Amino acid sequence: MASYDYDLFVIGAGSGGVRASRVAAAHGAKVAIAEEYRVGGTCVIRGCVPKKLLVYGAHFAEDLHDARRFGWDVPDCRFDWSVLRDNVLAEVDRLNGLYENTLNSNDVEIIRERATVAGPHEVALASGRTVTAGKILIATGAWPVVPDCEGAEHGITSNEVFHLDKLPRRIVIAGAGYIANEFAGIFHEFGSQVTLVNRSDQILRGYDEQIRDRLLQISIAKGIDFRFNAAFQKVEKLADGSLLIHVTGCDPIPADALLYAIGRTPHTRGLGLENVGLELDDRGAIKVDEDGRSGCDSIFAVGDVTDRIQLTPVAIREGQAFADTQFGGKPSRVDYGCVPSAVFSQPPLAGVGLTESQARDKFGNVKIYTSDFRPMKNVLANRNERALYKMVVHPENGKVLGLHMIGPDAPEILQAAAVAVKAGLTKQAFDDTVALHPSMSEELVLLK
Structure with a gap:
């Protein structure tokens, strides 16, 4: 039998990769996981966890206002973005440490550098070292899409929004999916003037029409501005540091910040997948079977990089099923029927x-x-x-x-x-x- 450095090598330490690594190691496999940034992935570091904490913070705006009707003598309150931002980032640091402790306690080796696929059983590390593994699992997640227009570099994505130096007085949000609507509600409650720009005429495609229409009605009543059927033309940065955003169908929109929330694409670019002839779909996702196996028998993928259902609990279940099937002698598959989802809007x-x-x-x-x-x-x-x-x-x-x-x-x-x-x-x-x-x-x- 062939001898490898590891039984399993995981590329990407997000929710799916961490679960697969931990469970495979618990089954007795020798496991390494490579992560070029921080352990925890999109959900913990730059996604649902810090965003939900911002949602909690935003709720206080309405709660403090409503409290007066319930007999509380609430004085006028001032919101300090930097306090919430720093506390949220501190919580992210704490969770990052917990994830690392989980891997260490299960004897999973953490390799803190970029890894790419060099062959069916080979992984190339940024340091120049090449390691071998019986099986390779790709769990690199997805990445925010940035529009292709002049001046697009002046906007930010959900990766950077948690690190803003100050709260923007006016913010334009591109997109109308769950990320766009969640941040629209957050920034509105914090006191920003919010304009949501979408290239189509509907929000939250895929959700029930009556429900999403109700959110649109409530959001408009609150003062969130919607510009539909509007495509980006260019983004100008003015002398005072503010932005002037040109879109079709309306006058240029002045803003202090521009947030892109127009979707997330599988993070497969530059992974060396061409070295093993892996087939990708038209969005760049790795094509896999019901067991997460790619076109190369020794290479698997779980989570957003497969673009099946981009939800953290789905990635976790895929990672669990992979580890149980491949290393635990307990074959299992994920049931994608009746998966609940939510939008933490306002x-x-x-x-x-x-x-x-x-x-x-x-x-x-x-x-x-x-x-x-x-x-x-x-x-x-x-x-x-x-x-x-x-x-x-x-x-x-x-x-x-x-x-x-x-x-x-x-x-x-x-x-x-x-x-x-x-x-x-x-x-x-x-x-x-x-x-x-x-x-x-x-x-x-x-x-x-």
Whole structure:
């Protein structure tokens, strides 16, 4: 049998790569993982974790305002971006250390340099050293897309937004997906003037139409400006350091910062994949089978680099399944059906299963049940925002095909409800459950 330096070599220490490394090592494999930046990947270092902390910070703007209606004598408050920024980055540092400790405690060797594929069993390190491995796992994630226009270098991406020196008075956000809408809500609550520019005429493509339309209505009412069917032409940097952003269909937009949130593409460029003839799709993603195996039998990939579902929990499950299958003698595959997702906008939305349009395409005349209500807290706070819960039901057997909602704590509520959808429960099972009153979640068993 061939002898290698490692049983497994992982390129990329994000959520999927760390899970695969830790589990494979626990199964007895000799494992090394290479990371050129920091351990933790997009989610921990520059994605969902620090962003959610900013969301928490943004919530205080409305909570402090609403508190007066609940009898609290709240003085006028000043927000200090630098305090929140530095505390968030300190938490990222802490989590980075915990991830490193996890790898070290499982005897995974951390190689702190760039690694590329040199052959079916060979990895080239930036230091000039070449190592061998029985199996190679690519878990390099995805990278923000930057538009191809004059002056594009004057904008930033979600990689840099957490490090801003100061809060921009005016910010333009390019895109209309979950990252764009989340940061639009964050910066608006912090007091910035927010303009969201999108090349199409809709936000949050892929989410249920009624839910995303409700978010658009609420966002506009709050004062977030939307420019639709607008393509970037050029970005000018003026003498005072501000920007003038030229897009089609409207006058140039003055801003102090420009954030690109127009999508993320698989991070495969420069990995040496051509050395083993790996096939990529038209977005640059590595094509893999149900076990994460590429066209080269010894090379696998998990997470965003495969562009299946770009969500951290999916990458973690893929890493777990890979390690259990290849090193644990426990073959397993990830089930991509009924994966819940959320947008931590203001207010947040969440969904699982089929949207109404997807269900109609598949089953025809499906049954739709909704609850459009004003949360109790909003009533006393004299806030007019309404929540919307929606259930999509099979026309014949009553099985719940999808649940979609927007309103306070929607993601927290949906996680539990997603179990019911995944289990194939019917609308009658919801109806038969006694409501937990008074709560927002009780609307799920009262839908009409």
